Amino acid sequence: MRLSEQSQRRIPYLLGIIVILYTVKPSIVFKPNGKPRVYGVGYDEEGYKKTLYTFQFVVIIIVLLIMVFF
Numbered sequence: 001m002r003l004s005e006q007s008q009r010r011i012p013y014l015l016g017i018i019v020i021l022y023t024v025k026p027s028i029v030f031k032p033n034g035k036p037r038v039y040g041v042g043y044d045e046e047g048y049k050k051t052l053y054t055f056q057f058v059v060i061i062i063v064l065l066i067m068v069f070f
Contacts, residue, residue: 010066017062022055029055 003011022029031037031048040050 010070013070014063014066017066018059021058021062028053028058 029037031046033046033048035046037054038044038048038050039052039054041052042050044050
């Protein structure tokens with residue numbers, strides 16, 4: 001299966017943005033104690049806020065933005 005030239009051009013942008021975001025803002029993925037964040041509203045059993053803004057959600061938004069603007 002061959003990717004189109006346009007898709008091949010988008011992949012490095014996507015990977016670069018994901019790596020930079022993961023490096024600069026790890027709190028999207030992890031709680032301060034190093035465990036993964038819990039999806040939802042309210043507080044989890046350890047007292048940390050649950051979040052609706054997960055890393056997977058951020059990746060989906062980035063992919064959509066790259067599809068529209070590149």
